[in-house]
Amino acid sequence: MTDSHAHLDACDEPAAALIERAEAAGVTRIVTIGTGIESSRAALTIAERHEGVHAALGIDTHQAGQPEAERLAELRELLAHPKAVAVGETGLDTVRRFATPEQQRRLFDAQLALADELGLPVVVHNRDADDETAAALAPFTGTVVLHCFSSPGLVMTAVERGYYISLAGNVTFPNAVALREAAGAVPADRILVETDSPFLAPQPMRGARNEPANVVHTVRVLAEARGATVEAVAAQTHANAAVAFGLA
Numbered sequence: 001m002t003d004s005h006a007h008l009d010a011c012d013e014p015a016a017a018l019i020e021r022a023e024a025a026g027v028t029r030i031v032t033i034g035t036g037i038e039s040s041r042a043a044l045t046i047a048e049r050h051e052g053v054h055a056a057l058g059i060d061t062h063q064a065g066q067p068e069a070e071r072l073a074e075l076r077e078l079l080a081h082p083k084a085v086a087v088g089e090t091g092l093d094t095v096r097r098f099a100t101p102e103q104q105r106r107l108f109d110a111q112l113a114l115a116d117e118l119g120l121p122v123v124v125h126n127r128d129a130d131d132e133t134a135a136a137l138a139p140f141t142g143t144v145v146l147h148c149f150s151s152p153g154l155v156m157t158a159v160e161r162g163y164y165i166s167l168a169g170n171v172t173f174p175n176a177v178a179l180r181e182a183a184g185a186v187p188a189d190r191i192l193v194e195t196d197s198p199f200l201a202p203q204p205m206r207g208a209r210n211e212p213a214n215v216v217h218t219v220r221v222l223a224e225a226r227g228a229t230v231e232a233v234a235a236q237t238h239a240n241a242a243v244a245f246g247l248a
């Protein structure tokens, strides 16, 4: 399996321990996500040390009003690293408003331009900003991964545009009926799974610190929602991650 979105640099435990437990659970590939320049450097260091780990590098939207948002030249340099496979996470968030919508959009657009320039996929954070996110992504012609997908209303647009839909632990929550239904209808070649570790642990670990090994719970619930076997969903999402992120 592939955990398509984890923040190994933000976890309490050393990455090596988390990666070992992930491998024991069948999770042999992890895309670790940078949220700023120092975080992206840390993500690359972990990726350098572990063959199954690749990195997405970005400045997250919560810092769109901070000096961090001006460090795009440094981000471009880091993205030249052979283990850097995507730009992000970047996007829009109307729930945690640490920056104005205009500041968020400017930083999102700048990173979309960077992804376009470098021919890299973009990992998108969208929290209650479906319309704004769809509008910002409309001119972007590269590969899009909608991380921690939580917008049943956005499925149709996402599928039409060929975006990858990455399901996280929230799809396992008892009240996520509409999300499970939506996830069940996504074309098989567009689905990814992720943990967003150390955040958002799935049932039955909800409330605990999350880690990549827990992606198996999301795979299990997704298999139920799709009427497929766990093995099929595990294999399909693993293969999709290789295509989405250009991995061998």
Ligand SMILES: [Zn+2]
Pocket: 005, 007, 033, 089, 196
């Ligand atoms: Zn994340």
